[in-house]
Amino acid sequence: MNYSKKDIIIRDIKKLINEGRYQEGDKILSENQLANKYGVSRQTVRKALSEMITEGYLYAMHGSGTFVATRKNHKRHTKNIAVVSTYMSDYIFPRVIQGINQVLDENGYSILLKTTNNSRKGEAWCMEELLSKNIDGMIIEPSQSAISCQHQVLYDQMDAMGIPYVFIQGCYEAMMDRPFVMLDDVEGGKLITEHLIGLGHKNIAGIFKADDTQGILRHKGYIKALQAAGIAYNPDLVIWYHTKDKTMKPMEGLIRILESGLSCHAVVCYNDEIAADVIKGLQNIGRSVPHDISVTGFDNSLLAHSKGITTIAHPQEELGKVAATTLLGLIDGTLPRKEAHIMLEPKVIERKSCF
Amino acid sequence: MNYSKKDIIIRDIKKLINEGRYQEGDKILSENQLANKYGVSRQTVRKALSEMITEGYLYAMHGSGTFVATRKNHKRHTKNIAVVSTYMSDYIFPRVIQGINQVLDENGYSILLKTTNNSRKGEAWCMEELLSKNIDGMIIEPSQSAISCQHQVLYDQMDAMGIPYVFIQGCYEAMMDRPFVMLDDVEGGKLITEHLIGLGHKNIAGIFKADDTQGILRHKGYIKALQAAGIAYNPDLVIWYHTKDKTMKPMEGLIRILESGLSCHAVVCYNDEIAADVIKGLQNIGRSVPHDISVTGFDNSLLAHSKGITTIAHPQEELGKVAATTLLGLIDGTLPRKEAHIMLEPKVIERKSCF
């Protein structure tokens, strides 16, 4: 076929690689050594190596040598990190990503942005695409995190490819051994409930979201606080809703509780949005907040600020920064994976929705 | 930057192809002619052409010549598009990027996110980094767009590499021939001023930002409206401020106007943020809005909504979608660059800050 000296060199090196006599990462003979061995000029060797490099068989390091690439294409560090979020419009998203960007930018990394629209199919599709691109790491907000993860394979594949990742906001229950950075939702739920207990409340209702980890954990904190105060947990006072029910179910449930004759003068809400809806709903049925009923939120969003809702501070920017720092530690190997499980401490922000 | 002779030749030829001066199938200059033209050796030319051939820009025919390949053969497509914004926390950013993401996602593209912190140095740094990465296009919000662009070279280089880009929000004056998608700020300034004129106002003050294109254009619209209504333009009624002055200068200027004895019962503000500051400032000196003085904003931000400011609607999501669609048209060649100059129509949103 090809009898040019260049092609003979290419054929020989490919043969050595395919027969396994050269392993991934091995340093091959230097240009001068090859030139000598084949009795050709260094330029001819360079032409041969250059072709093999563009084909992805080899990669060259200036001043160091030429090396065998990983099967077919050697993935180079591109300084790109994928950030996968559920919704772009989520109210906490801008601040979190700002924190991420700040840290990554300082370290010369860029953000590759993807969204899942909070669907599993979206998440799987995203990750498959990312696996085919060149990324050095991933920060991911899991979709519908309370439902068990059906595509753990994809995460295993990331592990196999040596691409580290960090979960933020929540984490699939089966994958709590993987790195994550999140607000301590149990502690948050406990703190806000204790705040109400401290104000003298005993019969405290709770409204929680059933389809993400955060709802479940905040509920757990709510129980903890009750137990610690020696108050019996009453399931009739707890309302569970799903994303699709969020406009109706919380308020309907609360009205049923109030009409059932149960004494109840405080409500712990899953987040500020629900709290704001509940406050409006209570006013509609002639109950005043906080004098008749105290209401709490969660996340300390703009809504909580403008409506004066007592809530839990969500350290959005901090969370982004910590997640990025954690990921960088995993990438350069300075942080062991087992230590990459970080809970940020929540804090109560007192406003005027409790009494 | 230090570019090798090889890279200069590559850049030049790519530029000729991208500008359409070389059509598909055209024969380019021979190796010897190029060597002569650039005063380099034939080997250097060969190295340059060889790279372009492996990238798919050219193909060579032994004994015949080197020719321009078809657009589709370019092997650089990574389906990544850079989005460069000034600030991550900017209040319009989330909605704009949501629109961009929607369109790009549907077409299988991912977003590579960068921020400049509204500094030229940041912008230059960003672009240099992007040029070394593989991107198919760029959507960029220029930094301090009213100040003339000192790194047009970088944009020329993007052209040379065949990477299309679209300006959003504003555009450097010297580069208005490049593709852009923005709100028609002149028309917006005109509409909001006409709204005040329609309410019977004649002496209308204006507060504008001097260091981005938008401020200058909105001012232009303000003048247009006055002229159309036969009202003389009075420069004493116009206050210019820079980003660093924004907390003090607008209100100071307005107080000076009010105290100077000039009759003035309406103020057109650069944006909602300034309008909100002005309204608060006026109340502090005992003037009521809108009864004593009417105030208008711009952008229809959350602030305008919560404070009830009459303003101009900024079609944030729409702008993102149009910008992305335009860029995709430029990438696949279906949209000629000359047609990629899009102005979105503004609309007045009436609230209660005018009377």
Added chain:
DNA sequence: TCCGATTTGTTCGTATGTATG
């Protein structure tokens, strides 16, 4: 059909620059 000019393809030799260890 052949010739010669042109053009790309391959190779050799040499020199200098620059990153690595």
Added chain:
DNA sequence: GCATACATACGAACAAATCGG
């Protein structure tokens, strides 16, 4: 500082394919 190794560049020669006259 030094040797090693890759990166860029120049000059030269010859081979092989193409095309017009």
